[in-house]
Amino acid sequence: MAFRASLGRAAVTAAARRPAGLAVARFYSQTSAAAAAAAAAAAVPNPDPTEDSPSGKLVRAHAPFMVATYSRPPPVFVKGEGSYLYDLDNRKYLDFTAGIAVNSLGHCDAETTRVLAEQAGTLVHASNLYYNPWTGTLSKLLVDKTKESGGMWDAAASFICNSGSEANEAGIKFARKAAKVADPSGAKHEIVSFKNAFHGRTMGSLSATPNPKYQAPFAPMVPGFRVGELNNVEALPELVTEATCSVIVEPIQGEGGVRVATDEFLLALARRCREVGAVLHYDEIQCGLSRTGGFWAHSRLPREAHPDILTTAKALGNGFPIGAVIVNAKVAGKIKVGDHGTTFGGNPLACRVAVSVVERLADAGLQSAVKAKEQTFRQGFERLRQRFPELVSEVRGKGLILGLQLTEDPAKIVTAARERGLLVITAGENTLRFVPSLVMSEDEIREGLAILEAAVEATRA
Numbered sequence: 001m002a003f004r005a006s007l008g009r010a011a012v013t014a015a016a017r018r019p020a021g022l023a024v025a026r027f028y029s030q031t032s033a034a035a036a037a038a039a040a041a042a043a044v045p046n047p048d049p050t051e052d053s054p055s056g057k058l059v060r061a062h063a064p065f066m067v068a069t070y071s072r073p074p075p076v077f078v079k080g081e082g083s084y085l086y087d088l089d090n091r092k093y094l095d096f097t098a099g100i101a102v103n104s105l106g107h108c109d110a111e112t113t114r115v116l117a118e119q120a121g122t123l124v125h126a127s128n129l130y131y132n133p134w135t136g137t138l139s140k141l142l143v144d145k146t147k148e149s150g151g152m153w154d155a156a157a158s159f160i161c162n163s164g165s166e167a168n169e170a171g172i173k174f175a176r177k178a179a180k181v182a183d184p185s186g187a188k189h190e191i192v193s194f195k196n197a198f199h200g201r202t203m204g205s206l207s208a209t210p211n212p213k214y215q216a217p218f219a220p221m222v223p224g225f226r227v228g229e230l231n232n233v234e235a236l237p238e239l240v241t242e243a244t245c246s247v248i249v250e251p252i253q254g255e256g257g258v259r260v261a262t263d264e265f266l267l268a269l270a271r272r273c274r275e276v277g278a279v280l281h282y283d284e285i286q287c288g289l290s291r292t293g294g295f296w297a298h299s300r301l302p303r304e305a306h307p308d309i310l311t312t313a314k315a316l317g318n319g320f321p322i323g324a325v326i327v328n329a330k331v332a333g334k335i336k337v338g339d340h341g342t343t344f345g346g347n348p349l350a351c352r353v354a355v356s357v358v359e360r361l362a363d364a365g366l367q368s369a370v371k372a373k374e375q376t377f378r379q380g381f382e383r384l385r386q387r388f389p390e391l392v393s394e395v396r397g398k399g400l401i402l403g404l405q406l407t408e409d410p411a412k413i414v415t416a417a418r419e420r421g422l423l424v425i426t427a428g429e430n431t432l433r434f435v436p437s438l439v440m441s442e443d444e445i446r447e448g449l450a451i452l453e454a455a456v457e458a459t460r461a
Contacts, residue, residue, distance in 0.1 A: 044419040080107025101435035104315040134351035149295030154328040161345035164285035164313035165200030167323035175246030196256030251297035254286035257428020258403025282307040292399035293371040322350040380449030404432040416455035
């Protein structure tokens, strides 16, 4: 008490020494700032949590113990249901991100939860030293559904792992091994990827991700990688050579700004790979599993453009970590016991969940609905373009992987949308990325587009 009294007296003495006009000015300045902040918060239904909110307190308690690899906004999410997320402060958000194209069947899907719980009480893990019923079931299902969908006509076998990066890492290793068998000298070892690609953060997949932001902190990269320009058909003869063992390409670059590889380019790329005996690797980790309205983004292409290696993850477990590599017999026949492995990959819990998810995502009715929902999004984007022609320059993508190219940094729009109850993310340079649940309703899409329009309008003031 004596300390507080002394502190109080000191404050009074210090205040008495200040010019009265300065003290009054500061008081009104602080009051006005507080009032402005309060008014701004009242103007939006979901203002970001403050530092003294439950979310803010939890973040302060946890952040010091977490390696700072992400810059996150203030909300702390504690519940998901369908197309919505709820935070610790009981705010509700419509989710146009689906966990970055992961929760294709929505948050906490009832059937996925049931399957997960049932298998968790039966068998979770026994290792790849032994067989279990679900690794083989999923492997066969992926091959069968791929062929039935019109994709990868000669798909033969699957390797199950834990994530997209691991799937691409395995694909890179499989391609290198296949080339070593074909040419034991090791001369055929180069791997080609493309500008704006994103294939993962392990050292191999990162070496195929030609973005200085990701690569520079960990340089030097794995040797033997070359970079080309997506959709540049004329450059292929010099880019893909006799030294090329593999070309890895996303039919739609998600992280790179939702950039679509043209059919002409993919056809020419496949032909060039066949000419030089290189393996063609499609990374459909973000754009596959019905996100484009077909089971795979490449399913519409003729057989001659189909890949030798196909990688998937994200939506495969609807939030439960799992990835897979699908290969044809040409590749599978060159991989021998001991060439590759994984401790957790193919565990019965993840595989049983994925079997349920794949069976549902392969439904033709769901795929048709995805195409209809794309048009609803495009209508909303056109309205935005007409209202804000100086801001919206292009719409890219297919199905429910769409990009809205802007002429400025979308950060303010992302924040304004979040504070109005909508979650949306960015990609590439000045691109808003839309990868919602595939089962999101038309009404929910329209609700989100209305919020987005209000957010854009708020940032124009």
